[in-house]
Amino acid sequence: MTGRLGRFLVGLPPYLWLALFFLAPFAIVLKISLSQPDAGIPPYLPLWDAAAEAGRQWRGTFDNYARLAEDGLYLAAYLNSIRIAGIATLACLLIGYPAAYAIARAPTAWRNSLLLLVALPFWTSFLIRVYAWIGILKTEGLLNALLLWLGVIAEPLQILQTDLAVIIGMTYSYLPFMVLPLYATLEKMDLSLLEAAADLGCRPFKAFLAVTLPLSMPGIIAGSLLVFIPAVGEFVIPDLLGGTDTLMIGKILWSEFFDNRDWPVASAVAVAMLVLLVAPIMIVQNARAGAEDKAGGKGRR
Amino acid sequence: MTVAPAPWTDPASVPLIRFDGVSKRFGDVVAVDRVDLAIHKGEFFSLLGASGCGKTTLLRMLAGFEAPSDGRILIDGADVTAVPPYERPVNMMFQSYALFPHMTVAGNIAFGLKQDGLARPVIAAKVKAVLDLVQMGKFADRKPHQLSGGQRQRVALARCLAKEPKVLLLDEPLGALDKKLRQQTQLELVNIQDRVGVTFVMVTHDQEEAMTMSSRIGVMNAGRIQQVGTPVEIYEYPQSRYVADFIGAANMFEGTVSSASSAGVVVACPELAHDLTTAHADPLAGGHPVTVMVRPEKMSIGRDAPADGFNWARGTVADIAYLGDVSIYHVRLDSGRKVEALQANLRHTERHKLTWDDPVFLSWHPADALVLTR
Numbered sequence: 001m002t003g004r005l006g007r008f009l010v011g012l013p014p015y016l017w018l019a020l021f022f023l024a025p026f027a028i029v030l031k032i033s034l035s036q037p038d039a040g041i042p043p044y045l046p047l048w049d050a051a052a053e054a055g056r057q058w059r060g061t062f063d064n065y066a067r068l069a070e071d072g073l074y075l076a077a078y079l080n081s082i083r084i085a086g087i088a089t090l091a092c093l094l095i096g097y098p099a100a101y102a103i104a105r106a107p108t109a110w111r112n113s114l115l116l117l118v119a120l121p122f123w124t125s126f127l128i129r130v131y132a133w134i135g136i137l138k139t140e141g142l143l144n145a146l147l148l149w150l151g152v153i154a155e156p157l158q159i160l161q162t163d164l165a166v167i168i169g170m171t172y173s174y175l176p177f178m179v180l181p182l183y184a185t186l187e188k189m190d191l192s193l194l195e196a197a198a199d200l201g202c203r204p205f206k207a208f209l210a211v212t213l214p215l216s217m218p219g220i221i222a223g224s225l226l227v228f229i230p231a232v233g234e235f236v237i238p239d240l241l242g243g244t245d246t247l248m249i250g251k252i253l254w255s256e257f258f259d260n261r262d263w264p265v266a267s268a269v270a271v272a273m274l275v276l277l278v279a280p281i282m283i284v285q286n287a288r289a290g291a292e293d294k295a296g297g298k299g300r301r
Numbered sequence: 302m303t304v305a306p307a308p309w310t311d312p313a314s315v316p317l318i319r320f321d322g323v324s325k326r327f328g329d330v331v332a333v334d335r336v337d338l339a340i341h342k343g344e345f346f347s348l349l350g351a352s353g354c355g356k357t358t359l360l361r362m363l364a365g366f367e368a369p370s371d372g373r374i375l376i377d378g379a380d381v382t383a384v385p386p387y388e389r390p391v392n393m394m395f396q397s398y399a400l401f402p403h404m405t406v407a408g409n410i411a412f413g414l415k416q417d418g419l420a421r422p423v424i425a426a427k428v429k430a431v432l433d434l435v436q437m438g439k440f441a442d443r444k445p446h447q448l449s450g451g452q453r454q455r456v457a458l459a460r461c462l463a464k465e466p467k468v469l470l471l472d473e474p475l476g477a478l479d480k481k482l483r484q485q486t487q488l489e490l491v492n493i494q495d496r497v498g499v500t501f502v503m504v505t506h507d508q509e510e511a512m513t514m515s516s517r518i519g520v521m522n523a524g525r526i527q528q529v530g531t532p533v534e535i536y537e538y539p540q541s542r543y544v545a546d547f548i549g550a551a552n553m554f555e556g557t558v559s560s561a562s563s564a565g566v567v568v569a570c571p572e573l574a575h576d577l578t579t580a581h582a583d584p585l586a587g588g589h590p591v592t593v594m595v596r597p598e599k600m601s602i603g604r605d606a607p608a609d610g611f612n613w614a615r616g617t618v619a620d621i622a623y624l625g626d627v628s629i630y631h632v633r634l635d636s637g638r639k640v641e642a643l644q645a646n647l648r649h650t651e652r653h654k655l656t657w658d659d660p661v662f663l664s665w666h667p668a669d670a671l672v673l674t675r
Contacts, residue, residue, distance in 0.1 A: 195366055196399035198386040200413030210412070214403045221475065 026274075033267035034060040043261050064268035074252065074269065078276060079247040084163055084238075085231035088170035089178075091219065092227045095171065096178035098220075101212075103179075104186035111187075118179050130169055137241065157242030169237040174230065178223040184256050185219030186212070213217050221288075225281065232277055249273055307531075308341035309517065311633070315378070315501055317342040318363065318468060323372035324524075325358050332358040334524035335372070340468075340517075345494055345501045347511040350521035356504045359521070360470050363502065364393045377467055387416070392461035393470040396477070398444040398453050406432070406456050407441040413464045433458040434493065451482050458490075462497060469494075471503040475510060487513050508548050514534070520544050528549070536596075541675040545594045552597060552640040554614075555675075558589040566672050568593050572636045577612045581672035592673040599669035600642040602630050602655065607664030614640070614663045618655055632663055 035044040036059060049057040068074045103114045121129060136142045137160040145155040159165050159286065189212065197207035235250035242248065256266035308314040316339035325333040333355040340346045348356040361367045363374060365386030373382050381389055392413070400409050407428050414424045432438045443451055454474065461469050474490065477485045491514050494501050505511050511518050512532040520527045520535060520543075528535060528544045539545035542553065554577065556570035566581040568591055577593050585591065595612075607613050619639055620631035622670040623646075630642045642663055655661065 190397065191398065192395050192397055192399040193401060195386070196366075196393075196395060196401070197412070198366075199364060199391075199393045200460070201387050201416035202412070203387055206416075211401060 027268055029267045032263050033064055033271050034062070035264050036061055036063070037262055037264050043263050061244060064264045065272065067265060068268055068272055073247075074249075074272075077247045077249045077252045078273070080247045081232045081234075084166055084169070084248065085228050085234070088167050088174065088231050089224050089228040091167065091171040092175050093224060095181055096175055096223065097216075097220075099175075100179045100182035100186055102143045103183050104189075115180075115183065118176050121176070126173065127236065130173065130237055130300040133165070133169050133172065133241060134160060137168065160241060161246075163242065163246055165241040166246055166248070168239045170227075170231050173237065174227040177226040181222040181226065182216065182219040185216045185222075189215055229277065229281070232272060307516070308343070309339070312453055314341055316340055316365075317344075317377055318502070319373075319375040321361070321375065323359070323362065323369045323374060325355070325362060325367060326370045331524050333362070336524075336526055338519060338526060340502060342500055343498055344516045345491065345503070347503045347505055347515040347518045348521055349508060349511040349518050349547075352506055355524040356506075356519040356521045357472060359500065359506045359539065360393070360472055363468070364391055364470055365389045390467040391470055392464045392466040392468075394457045394461050394474055394476075395471065396472045398445075398457035398477075400453060400456060400460070402445055405442050405444055406437065406448070409445070410460045410463050414620060417464075431463045433495075434462065435459045437635075450477050450479075451486065454478065454486065458493070460500070462493075466499060466592055468500045468502060471501060473505055474503060475507075477503075483510070490514060492572065512548075519546060522547070538671065539594070539673070542592055542594075542673050543675075545671070545673060548600040550597050550641055550643075552595045552600065554593040554595075556591060556593060558585045558587050558591055560587060561585050565667060566591070568672065572634070572638070573614050577670060578667040579670040580668040581670075583672075585672070585674070589674070594671045594673055595665050595669060597629065597641040597643040599665050600640075601664045602632065602642040602644060603650060604655075604659070604661060604663050608660050611664040612667060612670060613665075616640070616661060616663065618657055618659045618661055620638050621655070621657065630661075632661060656671050 031047060032044055037043060038045045045059055047058065049059050056259055076134045099118070103111055103118070106114055134141075138144075139156045139158060139160065141160070143159065144153075147153045159168075193211050193215070194204075194207055197211050198204070202210065233250050234248065234251075235254050237296065238246050238248040238251050239254070242251075253266050253269045253273075256262050256269060309316075316337075318340040320336045320338040323333060323336045324331065332465075336359060348359060350356045358367060362369050363376075365381070365384060369382060373380055375381065376390060387593040401412065404412065410428045410431060411424050414427055419427075428441070429438065432441055435458055437452060437455050437459060440448060440452060440456075445456070454477070458474075458513065471490075475486055478486060487510060490501075500555070503511075504516065512535075515532060517531055518531060518535050519529045522543050528540050530538070535544065536548055539548065539551075545551040545553070554568075554570050554572060556572075556577065557574055559569040560567045560568055561581075561584040563582075565579045566583070566585055568577045568579065570577050570593065574640065579593060601607070614632075614634055615632040616631055616632040619633040622629040622631070627643055627645050631639050632642060633639050640663065
């Protein structure tokens, strides 16, 4: 009896936290997204018209969502966000996998120091680090200066204010979120499996593809989700590094909210992003768990 | 067990595996120290020793996971010292089994065959054949984590056998199994080896396991091979104090050679205050320090002084370990040191005549006393 109560009490704080800081704000956003815009403060009308004569009257509307569907700008922004975040995730994976692999196979004494180096950028403000990239990527910046000096290019490249700059910025910012989960799966891998593969006649690179890669899949998926999800909704990086034509949903949301003061549409953008992004990911995760159940059964260990 | 003459006694027989002055150093630590060893085709050879004696390192060098610091390793006449593991005609069964957790039982076994570029139907037929051999045919579609320890062990064995290697290496193959399953599996492994005719090289720290399964045993200590021989040779004729002590129980008496003749060596033993006669044929110089070793089951225990011609020692019963079929008597000699005598409990009551603190005589035949000089 006390055991069950204890477990309940221990489990309570995270649920309370989620309820207070995720569910409640989300409910407010959902409410605003169903409201009609207004020129007052706050800039929307309440869902129920308390002043109506025949009691309270429903004044909610789906117009804001209809606008998202009608205006091609929003769909384009969603798709472009997914494209840019997808490329950044892939870049993080391509850079992060070898890095995580190298750390996991480094001498035990080095590993913690190397992991600390991965996390080191967090000690400086995210905003400042993104600003620093402006200095690197701008036309007369460090990167162009280096390429000119090396003779690779004759004219400075326009990198800043392009999608490429946004992708570079995202890859840089989110790389640790890829490296850490990958390291965790690679580090705990039983190395005798690779010896067994070699023993059975498998060359090292093939053994990597046949054994290491599939066994690190949980880390690849976890790392990719940790990069992809925040990258899709990213505002700061496209705002600072991207151009005026870099269409990303985070920027749209910002401009609807602050420039147009259209809170209901901004809220609809936020809700739609959550549904469009989280729903597919949950379906994929469920399918994966289902497939594992079918193949492996439950009760591992 | 075998009727044909043993290949290792035939000087014309070419060994399948040869270690030629092989050493392995890890930094300052010498794990394997100048090992020369020849293993013949069809043998079940065991490397036996305490942990840290270098036996696993020797096995891993044979598999190709470690490169020798010195010396050469030959398999079937070819120098494989620099050959990577994936090109060696040997397969290893790992202590942890090292089954691929993301593949089914059949997938694990097919893995090695795919590396050889065999056709699908050939692979399927081979997988089925080895699974039947280890009686795991019903489990082909299971994943390793759905199997018991004993079943995983069979799959690991099948995965090696499927490759039809020239040599199969086993690293503590039964270490993860419980005692009953281990004894049953010991004989099964020997039967399988008999049927497929592959040469087995096994590493174990369990002397009973080595004795039960092996055609020959190499006893290792501190990186060196102490003695190579059949289980009988190792037990009955150990060549050093270390081997005598490591295999089974041994009673040792220190002394010096007082005389040597064709009949044997006579050893003066200060502890017993009389000479011990042995059948040791090697004529040793007088005064040479030696150890006389007698196995507990070769010792008779009784109240009466033994007949002439027997060696003897006098003491009192300090402890009796009654094991049902046999009893082990711990006898405290006059010198205060304890020795062991093992007697079969042949009759219901006879042995009960001896009890704690009884004065007894221990006696043994000169032929059962071994003279050790190392």
